Every structure is written in structure tokens, then in C-alpha cells.
Amino acid sequence: MNKFVINDDKSKLNINLIHSFLTNSYWAKGRSLEKVELSIQNSDCYGIYLGENQIGFARIVTDLVTIAYLLDVFILEEHRGKGFAKKLLAAIFENPKYNTVQKWKLASRDAQSLYAKFGFTPVTSHKNQMEKVKNPS
Secondary structure, three states: OOOEEEEOOHHHOOHHHHHHHHHOOOOOOOOOHHHHHHHHHOOEEEEEEEOOEEEEEEEEEEOOOOEEEEEEEEEOHHHOOOOHHHHHHHHHHOOHHHOOOOEEEOOOOOOHHHHHOOOOOOOOOOOOOOOOOOOOO
16 A cells, blocks of 8 residues: 555645535535535544545544544545545544544445444434434535
């Protein structure tokens, strides 16, 4: 595997790359650059880099106690299948900052097997869960 770096330094994030990927994804289609910038500003964010080039991203919304929500995780298409997603997720879940988080949540329609390797399981009962959706993008 090529030499890679993972960090949570927001100043190193390639916002245009992140926006370009997200706005074309099934979960954030059409999300504006301004909304991407605001979401990054108000979240913990991780980039994965090969040299100076960002190849992936993940973001976490959390109170560091009761809940953490993992969102906007991606590895660029040309770098998939090389273990970078596992390395990115491992760096996040091994960060002692999140040791006190009681519950992690995420939504994915195509990467359940990846997340299962990190202990995620399908939600078996939706009876008590509710949501309010104003504008999904």
C-alpha cells in the first residue's frame, strides 16, 4: 500500500474535492458548497491523503458522551479496494477522543459489510426512532 496519512486538520481538507464528491453521491446529491463548508465547520472531520492529494473523507457529529453520527464517508473511486476505508475508519474509532461515546450511528445502503467489521449492526427496531426531515441536501 502506498504511504498515506490520516488526520483531523480541517485546514488540509480539499473542500472542492469533498463538495464535488458529495454533490454527486446518492446521500448528498446537490448539496451546495456553502452547506458542505458549514457541515465541516460544525463537525469533526478526517481526511486521508496520499502525498499531498486527498483521497477520502469522513465526518462525525457528536456530543462525545451519548452519541456520535458518522457521515459523508468516502474514498475516491480510483483508490477503492486498497484498504483505505478500513484505515480511515480504524483511525476514527481508535481515537481516544471518542472513548466515552455510548452509541455510534450511521446510514448506508451499500457499505454494510465494511461497517460490520467495526461492530455496526442493523437497527432491529425502528419503533422508538423518529426523524424530522426539512431538506435532505
